[in-house]
Amino acid sequence: METTARGAATVRGDRAATGRFRRRRGASLESRVIWWVFFLCAMLSVLTTVAIVFSLLSQALSFFREVGVWEFISGTRWTPILKPRSYGVLPLVNGTLLVAFLAAIVALPVGLATAIFLAEYAPDKVRRIIKPALEVLAGVPTVVYGYFALTFVTPQLQRVFPDMIVFNALSAGIVMGIMIIPMVSSLSEDAMISVPRSLRQAAYALGATKLETSVKVVVPAALSGIVASFILAISRAIGETMLVTIAAGATPRMTANPLDSIQTMTAYIVQLALGEAAHGSLEYNTIFAVGLLLFVMTLCMNLLGYWVVRRWRQAY
Amino acid sequence: MNDDAPIFEVSSLSLYYDDFRALKDIDMEIRRYAITALIGPSGCGKSTLLRCFNRMNDLIPTARIEGRILFEGSDLYHPDVDATEIRSRIGMVFQRPNPFPKSIYDNVAFGLKINGYRGDIDEAIERSLRQAALWDEVKDRLKDSALELSGGQQQRLCIARALAVEPEVILMDEPASALDPIATLAIEELVRELSESYTIVIVTHNMQQAARVSHETAFLMAGEDRSGYLVEHGATSQIFTTPKSERTEAYITGRFS
Ligand SMILES: Nc1ncnc2c1ncn2[C@@H]1O[C@H](COP(=O)(O)OP(=O)(O)OP(=O)(O)O)[C@@H](O)[C@H]1O
Numbered sequence: 324m325e326t327t328a329r330g331a332a333t334v335r336g337d338r339a340a341t342g343r344f345r346r347r348r349g350a351s352l353e354s355r356v357i358w359w360v361f362f363l364c365a366m367l368s369v370l371t372t373v374a375i376v377f378s379l380l381s382q383a384l385s386f387f388r389e390v391g392v393w394e395f396i397s398g399t400r401w402t403p404i405l406k407p408r409s410y411g412v413l414p415l416v417n418g419t420l421l422v423a424f425l426a427a428i429v430a431l432p433v434g435l436a437t438a439i440f441l442a443e444y445a446p447d448k449v450r451r452i453i454k455p456a457l458e459v460l461a462g463v464p465t466v467v468y469g470y471f472a473l474t475f476v477t478p479q480l481q482r483v484f485p486d487m488i489v490f491n492a493l494s495a496g497i498v499m500g501i502m503i504i505p506m507v508s509s510l511s512e513d514a515m516i517s518v519p520r521s522l523r524q525a526a527y528a529l530g531a532t533k534l535e536t537s538v539k540v541v542v543p544a545a546l547s548g549i550v551a552s553f554i555l556a557i558s559r560a561i562g563e564t565m566l567v568t569i570a571a572g573a574t575p576r577m578t579a580n581p582l583d584s585i586q587t588m589t590a591y592i593v594q595l596a597l598g599e600a601a602h603g604s605l606e607y608n609t610i611f612a613v614g615l616l617l618f619v620m621t622l623c624m625n626l627l628g629y630w631v632v633r634r635w636r637q638a639y
Numbered sequence: 640m641n642d643d644a645p646i647f648e649v650s651s652l653s654l655y656y657d658d659f660r661a662l663k664d665i666d667m668e669i670r671r672y673a674i675t676a677l678i679g680p681s682g683c684g685k686s687t688l689l690r691c692f693n694r695m696n697d698l699i700p701t702a703r704i705e706g707r708i709l710f711e712g713s714d715l716y717h718p719d720v721d722a723t724e725i726r727s728r729i730g731m732v733f734q735r736p737n738p739f740p741k742s743i744y745d746n747v748a749f750g751l752k753i754n755g756y757r758g759d760i761d762e763a764i765e766r767s768l769r770q771a772a773l774w775d776e777v778k779d780r781l782k783d784s785a786l787e788l789s790g791g792q793q794q795r796l797c798i799a800r801a802l803a804v805e806p807e808v809i810l811m812d813e814p815a816s817a818l819d820p821i822a823t824l825a826i827e828e829l830v831r832e833l834s835e836s837y838t839i840v841i842v843t844h845n846m847q848q849a850a851r852v853s854h855e856t857a858f859l860m861a862g863e864d865r866s867g868y869l870v871e872h873g874a875t876s877q878i879f880t881t882p883k884s885e886r887t888e889a890y891i892t893g894r895f896s
């Protein structure tokens with residue numbers, strides 16, 4: 324014991340004495356430069372966030388100088404361009420949540436089932452096919468999904484619902500659900516894979532089947548990660564723009580009927596931004612009010628997601 | 640069933656992990672209502688052999704067996720045998736305590752629920768926790784997370800969880816090796832008590848432990864080819880006082896490990 328300790332001390336002494344390990348000259352300047360490079364890169368995202376919030380806030384503020392916050396938040400008629408003008412944002416929120424809800428109905432069960440399959444059932448060969456396929460699905464540009472909804476899914480749905488109009492929440496919701504499946508499945512799968520093998524063994528040793536082990540042990544143990552994946556995916560659905568602009572319509576409306584044409588918050592922003600409204604006009608400033616609300620909603624969802632992960636994380 | 644008939648009869652059992660033969664031609668019988676200790680140097684295949692008894696090796700895709708194990712007189716590996724049913728009759732306790740990240744109550748209830756227990760679940764849970772000598776320590780906090788228990792308590796919870804299913808056999812793979820000496824003694828005492836109503840097969844690295852708790856001892860070793868084989872099996876008193884094989888004697892007296 325003692326000799327080892329002394330041996331180690333000698334080695335350290337040697338290093339200092341012979342200088343074999345002395346730092347290269349200039350290394351400290353180099354490391355300071357590198358520190359700054361990395362720091363500035365990291366700051367870029369922080370600064371961008373600050374800039375976005377600032378511009379949203381300042382323009383939204385000029386909107387709220389003319390329209391009351393309460394009128395905006397609780398009004399059920401959204402006609403900022405047509406007379407009589409009305410600035411109740413709820414129809415847009417309704418449209419956004421309806422599509423997100425439909426997307427969740429598709430994506431949560433399918434994504435979770437996919438994750439269970441990949442983490443617990445799939446042999447390596449099958450996994451090697453499905454995982455890249457999911458990555459491709461995640462990489463498809465959203466405008467492609469939009470046209471897929473409009474030109475493929477909607478006509479199919481119209482066979483079932485002949486009265487349904489071309490632009491509708493259902494088609495956009497379903498395709499949005501498909502679009503966010505990879506998000507749910509890959510995050511959930513990661514959470515499930517990190518559940519220790521010893522828990523699975525414990526379940527099997529009690530006579531559990533594979534399904535019981537997956538559903539009653541692995542999924543609950545991975546629940547924080549799974550719930551977080553749900554929240555983040557829904558947050559993504561709320562913020563998604565292109566798909567709903569193309570396929571869901573441009574009719575702000577209070578409705579729970581998926582067959583209706585609706586307009587989401589994001590689609591409204593696109594519509595107005597591309598329109599003729601003059602910069603600085605009240606009309607134009609509506610997009611900042613809507614954008615601010617959207618930002619707050621997705622921010623809350625993301626914070627909730629992180630909170631769930633931290634609060635419920637198992638320390639096996 | 641005749642109490643004198645062995646509960647397991649192993650004949651010419653070999654186990655392969657891919658091409659590697661981890662067990663070679665094992666022949667042995669496991670006595671009913673006795674504690675059988677499996678001892679031997681690290682890597683000789685004790686855990687592998689133990690997992691053959693409840694078909695846990697089925698979960699390792701590369702594992703494949705030859706030979707035969709009879710459980711209560713019938714072939715354990717017959718194609719018609721349902722491995723999950725077997726595992727509810729032959730329980731297992733692992734080296735590291737592995738409670739589910741659920742409440743103490745739900746840990747014990749798990750096996751009952753998946754096996755469609757029809758009686759009073761609360762009663763069964765109390766009985767199992769008492770059997771595992773844990774009841775007094777946890778009766779006021781059954782809804783607390785099992786992960787808040789100490790290592791020794793967790794291991795007794797895992798034993799309670801296995802007992803709740805009312806198995807006939809309990810397999811234990813070094814159940815006390817992750818515990819301190821006092822928790823170890825508690826587990827040993829528990830194992831002795833349980834042997835009145837259960838058949839127990841226990842793997843241990845600890846010679847004194849084998850000598851203290853077991854009725855029978857089987858000594859395994861790995862040969863030149865790293866395949867594990869059975870050197871000697873007999874009453875624990877005989878193995879530890881008058882071993883037939885020199886290799887057994889050398890091992891138990893600590894001349895090699
Ligand atoms: N899943 C596996 N795949 C391949 N080889 C394995 C596997 N499990 C064990 N082995 C090998 O089989 C042999 C026996 O392993 P086993 O774990 O049964 O030994 P053991 O006697 O329990 O050792 P220890 O006392 O260290 O726990 C070892 O050579 C080991 O490397």
Ligand SMILES: [Mg+2]
Pocket residue numbers: 685686687812
């Ligand atoms: Mg082992």
